Amino acid sequence: MKQLTSILILLALLAACDKSDSYQLPPTEKIECHYFPLDSGAWRDFDVVEIKIDEPIALFDTQQYIVRELFGGIFIDNAGDTLRQIERFRRTNESEKWQRMNTWLAYINGTEVIQIEENTRIIKMKLPLTVGKQWNGNAYNRTDTLQKYHFTVDSIDCPAVVGRFKFDSVLTISQKNELTAISKVLFAERYAAGIGMVEKIQIDIYSDTYAPNIDIENRITQGTMVHHTLIGFGK
Numbered sequence: 001m002k003q004l005t006s007i008l009i010l011l012a013l014l015a016a017c018d019k020s021d022s023y024q025l026p027p028t029e030k031i032e033c034h035y036f037p038l039d040s041g042a043w044r045d046f047d048v049v050e051i052k053i054d055e056p057i058a059l060f061d062t063q064q065y066i067v068r069e070l071f072g073g074i075f076i077d078n079a080g081d082t083l084r085q086i087e088r089f090r091r092t093n094e095s096e097k098w099q100r101m102n103t104w105l106a107y108i109n110g111t112e113v114i115q116i117e118e119n120t121r122i123i124k125m126k127l128p129l130t131v132g133k134q135w136n137g138n139a140y141n142r143t144d145t146l147q148k149y150h151f152t153v154d155s156i157d158c159p160a161v162v163g164r165f166k167f168d169s170v171l172t173i174s175q176k177n178e179l180t181a182i183s184k185v186l187f188a189e190r191y192a193a194g195i196g197m198v199e200k201i202q203i204d205i206y207s208d209t210y211a212p213n214i215d216i217e218n219r220i221t222q223g224t225m226v227h228h229t230l231i232g233f234g235k
Contacts, residue, residue: 045232
């Protein structure tokens with residue numbers, strides 16, 4: 001399966017960069033992060049491959065579509081924080097018209113880079129960024145006591161090729177990383193300096209076959225795999 005092969009290649013690339021470098025923000029009155037720009041009018045297009053498997057009911061479904069994120073105006077919440085609106089659209093192919101999906105919000109609050117997705121507040125980054133740094137990305141949610149997501153900076157300021165693009169400085173953050181003989185949960189995002197997120201992988205799979213010598217991706221009983229890859233960006 002071509003889509004599955006591309007996901008496996010990404011997993012190998014996540015650890016391929018020299019992790020000795022780190023990025024420290026300079027002292028400024030207004031803290032910003034060049035890996036998470038919030039410029040009005042900026043847009044990013046992603047090719048999305050979504051695979052759903054449920055072997056007991058013979059479900060092997062693959063969907064492919066395009067998602068656009070368009071950074072729009074600002075929104076001031078009840079706490080007085082200024083949030084950037086991210087308008088999200090979807091279409092099946094480039095010949096179709098965009099269909100609006102929803103609106104997300106993002107802002108930088110002190111040392112925290114926060115994005116609100118479907119009313120869920122996620123701490124995407126904790127500044128300053130250093131290799132190995134960890135934080136609970138789910139700290140602002142009510143499920144925090146049960147689901148403490150230990151986001152980790154895996155690498156930073158590394159060159160990388162994402163789709164058709166080659167970037168000089170890329171940041172990789174693992175959001176979930178749990179592996180057993182019968183299950184795998186791996187969520188990770190990659191960000192390019194001056195652009196923002198350029199790649200996202202979400203793997204949540206389970207196998208009822210115990211075979212340690214065979215990769216779990218090749219013996220999936222149930223699960224989903226979603227891969228976002230940047231295909232275009234601009235302002």
